[in-house]
Amino acid sequence: MVQISAWKRIVIVGLILLGLLYAMPNLFYQRVESHNDAVVAAERAGFETPEQAAARSLWPGWLPSSLVSLGLDLRGGAHLLGEVNTAEVYASRMTALWPELRDALAESRDVIGPVRRVKGPADQLLVEIGNPDQMARAVEIARKLAAPVTSLTGAGASTLDITAQGSTLVVQLSAAEKAATDDRTIQQSLEIVRRRVDEVGTREPTIQRQGKDRILIQVPGIGSAEELKALIGTTAKLTFNPVIGRGTDPNASPGLGNIVVPAMDEPGVYYTLAEAPVVTGEDLTDARPSFDQNGAPAVDFRFGPQGARRFGAYTSANVGQPFAIVLDNQVISAPVIRQAITTGSGQISGAMDVAESNQLAVLLRAGALPAEMTFLEERTIGPELGQDSIDAGRKSAMIATVLVVGYMIASYGLFGVFASVAVITNVILILSIMSAMGATLTLPGIAGIVLTVGTAVDANVIIYERIREELRAGKTVVKAINDGFGEAMSAIIDANLTTFIAALVMFFLGSGPVKGFAVTLTIGLITSVFTAIYFTRLMIVMWLEWRKPKTLIL
Amino acid sequence: MAFRLKLVPDETHIDFFRWRWLTNGVSIVAMIVSVIFIVTMGLNFGIDFKGGTTIRTESSNAFEVAEYREALSGLNLSDLSITEVFDPGFGPDRHVAQIRIGTENETGSVTPEELNRIESALKVVDPQVTFASVESVGPKVSGELIKTALYAVGAATIGILLYIWLRFEWQFAVGAVVALIHDVLLTVGIFAAFQIRFDLSTIAALLTILGYSVNDTVVVFDRLRENLVKFKTMPLIDVMNLTVNETLSRTVMTGVTTALALGAMLIWGGDVIRGFVFAMFWGVGVGIYSTVYLAKNIVLSLGVRRDWDKPVRGEKKELDELSGTPFQDAP
Numbered sequence: 001m002v003q004i005s006a007w008k009r010i011v012i013v014g015l016i017l018l019g020l021l022y023a024m025p026n027l028f029y030q031r032v033e034s035h036n037d038a039v040v041a042a043e044r045a046g047f048e049t050p051e052q053a054a055a056r057s058l059w060p061g062w063l064p065s066s067l068v069s070l071g072l073d074l075r076g077g078a079h080l081l082g083e084v085n086t087a088e089v090y091a092s093r094m095t096a097l098w099p100e101l102r103d104a105l106a107e108s109r110d111v112i113g114p115v116r117r118v119k120g121p122a123d124q125l126l127v128e129i130g131n132p133d134q135m136a137r138a139v140e141i142a143r144k145l146a147a148p149v150t151s152l153t154g155a156g157a158s159t160l161d162i163t164a165q166g167s168t169l170v171v172q173l174s175a176a177e178k179a180a181t182d183d184r185t186i187q188q189s190l191e192i193v194r195r196r197v198d199e200v201g202t203r204e205p206t207i208q209r210q211g212k213d214r215i216l217i218q219v220p221g222i223g224s225a226e227e228l229k230a231l232i233g234t235t236a237k238l239t240f241n242p243v244i245g246r247g248t249d250p251n252a253s254p255g256l257g258n259i260v261v262p263a264m265d266e267p268g269v270y271y272t273l274a275e276a277p278v279v280t281g282e283d284l285t286d287a288r289p290s291f292d293q294n295g296a297p298a299v300d301f302r303f304g305p306q307g308a309r310r311f312g313a314y315t316s317a318n319v320g321q322p323f324a325i326v327l328d329n330q331v332i333s334a335p336v337i338r339q340a341i342t343t344g345s346g347q348i349s350g351a352m353d354v355a356e357s358n359q360l361a362v363l364l365r366a367g368a369l370p371a372e373m374t375f376l377e378e379r380t381i382g383p384e385l386g387q388d389s390i391d392a393g394r395k396s397a398m399i400a401t402v403l404v405v406g407y408m409i410a411s412y413g414l415f416g417v418f419a420s421v422a423v424i425t426n427v428i429l430i431l432s433i434m435s436a437m438g439a440t441l442t443l444p445g446i447a448g449i450v451l452t453v454g455t456a457v458d459a460n461v462i463i464y465e466r467i468r469e470e471l472r473a474g475k476t477v478v479k480a481i482n483d484g485f486g487e488a489m490s491a492i493i494d495a496n497l498t499t500f501i502a503a504l505v506m507f508f509l510g511s512g513p514v515k516g517f518a519v520t521l522t523i524g525l526i527t528s529v530f531t532a533i534y535f536t537r538l539m540i541v542m543w544l545e546w547r548k549p550k551t552l553i554l
Numbered sequence: 555m556a557f558r559l560k561l562v563p564d565e566t567h568i569d570f571f572r573w574r575w576l577t578n579g580v581s582i583v584a585m586i587v588s589v590i591f592i593v594t595m596g597l598n599f600g601i602d603f604k605g606g607t608t609i610r611t612e613s614s615n616a617f618e619v620a621e622y623r624e625a626l627s628g629l630n631l632s633d634l635s636i637t638e639v640f641d642p643g644f645g646p647d648r649h650v651a652q653i654r655i656g657t658e659n660e661t662g663s664v665t666p667e668e669l670n671r672i673e674s675a676l677k678v679v680d681p682q683v684t685f686a687s688v689e690s691v692g693p694k695v696s697g698e699l700i701k702t703a704l705y706a707v708g709a710a711t712i713g714i715l716l717y718i719w720l721r722f723e724w725q726f727a728v729g730a731v732v733a734l735i736h737d738v739l740l741t742v743g744i745f746a747a748f749q750i751r752f753d754l755s756t757i758a759a760l761l762t763i764l765g766y767s768v769n770d771t772v773v774v775f776d777r778l779r780e781n782l783v784k785f786k787t788m789p790l791i792d793v794m795n796l797t798v799n800e801t802l803s804r805t806v807m808t809g810v811t812t813a814l815a816l817g818a819m820l821i822w823g824g825d826v827i828r829g830f831v832f833a834m835f836w837g838v839g840v841g842i843y844s845t846v847y848l849a850k851n852i853v854l855s856l857g858v859r860r861d862w863d864k865p866v867r868g869e870k871k872e873l874d875e876l877s878g879t880p881f882q883d884a885p
Contacts, residue, residue, distance in 0.1 A: 073826075081695060083694075224688070225688065225690075226666045226669070375692075376691070376692040376694055376695040377690065377691045377692060377695050378688075378689070378690045379687070379688070379689040379690070380685075380687055380688045380689070381686075381687045381689075382684075382685070382686040382687055384612075384686060385610065385612075385686040385687050385826070388824060388826075389824055389826055389827070392643060392822060392823050392824030392826075392827075393823060393824070393827075395822050396818045396819045396821070396822040396823040396824075397818075397819075399818040399822055400814060400815040400816075400817075400818035400819060403814040403815070403817075403818060404811045404814050404815055407559070407810060407811060407814060408811070410557075410558075410559035411558060411559045411560070411807065412558070413557075413558065443826060443827050444755050444758055444827065444830060446823075446827075447819055447823065447827055447830060447831055447834075450815050450816070450818065450819045450823070451762065451812070451815060451816065451819075451834065453811075453815045454808075454811045454812035454813070454814060454815030454816060455766070455769075455808070455811075455812055455815075457807075457808070457811050458769070458804075458808045458811070458812075461804050461807040461808050461811070462773060462804055465801075465803050465804045465807070468564070468803075469800070472564065472565075487780075490776055491772070491773045491776040491777065494721060494772045494773070494775075494776055495769040495770075495772050495773050495776075496769070497717065498714050498717060498718070498765055498768040498769055498772055499765035499766065499768075499769050500765075501710060501713040501714055501717060501765070502710045502713075502714070502761045502762065502764045502765030502768075503761075503765065504713075505706050505709045505710040505713060505761060506706065506710075506758055506761050509702050509703075509705055509706040509709065510702075510706065510754075510757075510758065514754055514755065514757065514758040517755075517758045517762075518758070521762070521765075553558070554558075
């Protein structure tokens with residue numbers, strides 16, 4: 001225990017120096033942060049502005065530049081937990097399936113008789129068959145529309161579940177297809193949320209799937225959760241539908257295949273529209289905020305080639321007819337087609353201000369959410385509160401360190417100094433590992449570091465107490481130190497492993513700040529064992545070699 | 555001789571079991587009282603577990619809680635509670651309040667309109683007021699969070715139980731876990747007694763207490779195991795007393811350094827985290843007590859098999875058992 005080979009010494013000292021190097025950027029937080037931002041921005045844009053070059057030169061590129069990222073509770077920002085209503089997609093799949101099924105059944109009309117859709121649950125397609133005794137034939141036709149499920153787990157299963165109930169054909173998505181659809185819906189939602197948040201261009205947003213159908217969104221620096229909700233909570237489903245009629249009765253019976261949609265700007269006005277849209281927001285390739293001919297804010301959009309063709313064909317066949325621009329189940333406007341629109345571009349105008357037209361353009365560009373999202377948890381933390389927490393955390397961490405160091409030195413003298421150096425090194429190592437890992441520091445995380453300052457000396461205390469005992473038993477200095485380290489080892493390992501179990505549980509079951517605490521606690525455990533066992537020992541051994549003490553007062 | 559601060563003399567011969575009936579009794583009474591507090595007063599659950607909205611307001615003007623309540627009374631908010639927050643770090647021109655509103659809808663959130671109405675209503679009585687943070691949690695999530703929290707404490711306890719069982723003997727595991735339950739109960743109990751807000755971070759504190767309390771217990775057990783091998787014929791109670799006396803200095807040292815660190819955080823760490831730090835501070839103190847008294851009392855009453863199987867003596871042990879001769883004391 002008192003012999004440490006040269007290469008081990010080099011490794012120990014090297015690791016600590018490496019830790020110092022990686023922790024250093026955190027001392028110059030603002031500088032390094034603007035350096036990093038400039039590098040990222042320049043990379044994105046493909047060129048560098050003079051301001052970015054100036055910001056970049058604030059920190060030399062060859063030094064490590066990763067920082068401990070600060071949690072929302074320290075930096076301020078918004079946190080949302082959204083739940084995606086995945087079942088909504090089943091209904092739209094059924095609506096989309098109806099025309100196809102109707103045409104397929106109509107081909108065999110002479111056998112199965114006339115068919116019509118009847119009302120039922122949204123995720124089922126109920127079709128009444130004219131000749132119920134030919135149901136088997138109808139089921140067979142419907143089955144042809146099904147396809148094998150394309151997912152790893154659902155392989156082999158069919159997409160549709162087709163059954164007969166009396167004279168009614170019941171079509172719905174199979175369980176395997178529902179699962180596959182859910183997964184796709186979440187993936188799409190994640191992607192679209194990410195695109196929308198990226199459009200706003202804030203730093204380091206967190207967008208994660210949580211559990212089966214939830215999405216966690218954390219955006220530092222944004223003013224409030226409401227702002228974020230407006231950005232990502234809007235479905236932004238844009239469609240262009242043929243107009244059937246216009247009235248004031250919201251409960252008017254629209255007829256099958258049609259829907260009644262309220263107007264956005266004219267209260268009390270309801271449009272009857274064909275449910276199947278001519279083109280949808282998915283056909284858009286671009287959307288930009290602009291102004292209409294009267295100088296009011298508007299959004300210019302452009303279709304891709306396919307959408308442009310369909311839109312051109314429809315408008316040339318329906319000159320003089322109105323069509324409706326529908327956004328999230330509200331008619332934004334219903335202009336009359338004056339001439340065929342074959343350019344594939346158009347403009348949405350209506351009652352909006354500049355900010356709203358900006359936001360609408362962002363939403364249209366990013367695409368529509370496949371299903372609605374409800375928010376289960378929202379948190380807004382102001383930046384001042386975060387700064388206060390950082391200041392308080394820093395202050396208490398410093399006071400705690402001074403107190404612990406003072407107490408250790410008063411209790412163990414020179415060996416207390418060794419332990420204190422180890423404890424301070426330990427804090428630096430925690431910061432450097434967190435920076436290198438890109439782990440997030442939260443307010444409970446700061447408390448975790450402070451707690452580590454108190455407990456990290458524990459390993460040293462166990463060792464020193466043991467050395468004291470060995471000295472009292474009359475052993476020589478070298479022998480006492482040797483045995484002290486040796487005998488204390490199993491207690492240190494056991495003690496830290498139990499804390500590690502608790503930290504592990506917190507990490508896997510916890511969320512947000514609790515997880516942040518678990519991360520700091522775990523890193524702190526590892527580094528404190530390293531500093532207590534290796535670093536302190538190295539210091540003591542070097543002192544032994546230097547002074548060769550005959551007696552030791554501990 | 556150089557000065558050394560020693561809170562515990564070099565050698566102590568305290569009989570920690572002499573007052574066994576008293577320390578056991580104190581623990582049992584404290585646990586019962588905690589349960590009574592928890593059952594009768596209930597816990598002051600934060601929005602993490604209960605759902606609802608909290609708003610933290612800050613203002614440079616002094617205000618009266620009653621004023622705020624008056625201002626908000628017309629808004630028809632359900633389950634409204636307003637508390638003033640104090641912190642030594644605030645200074646004379648900083649006044650903070652915590653406004654809590656119960657859940658009203660699925661998502662547990664107040665609508666932006668409602669938030670605006672609350673803000674303008676407060677601005678009437680106090681034009682300087684600003685919202686430092688607004689947090690809402692829906693009932694769906696809060697229900698799940700309670701479940702997860704209970705799982706977490708349960709899983710950590712079982713994990714620790716298994717570990718100690720593997721490393722030591724089952725009696726040690728039982729002793730450690732009873733000590734753990736004692737520490738957790740007493741901590742939850744004080745949260746009920748003083749109606750301190752109990753939220754997700756409190757659970758993190760409880761888990762830390764679990765880890766810390768066991769850490770302490772394990773160090774003593776480790777020494778106990780060593781001494782049981784060393785002093786084979788000494789009665790168990792004496793070996794245990796010797797062990798606690800030997801480790802007392804370390805227990806106190808580490809207790810003090812932890813208390814110093816947490817104490818600094820408790821005083822200067824700010825009000826946002828005070829509940830969390832308080833839970834740890836209290837739990838660590840209770841943990842030291844339960845290590846020194848409770849865990850050992852239980853091991854003592856359960857008894858320990860003394861024929862420790864040291865791997866080096868493995869073969870000899872078998873022979874001994876066959877011939878029926880007792881072990882000899884280690885020199």
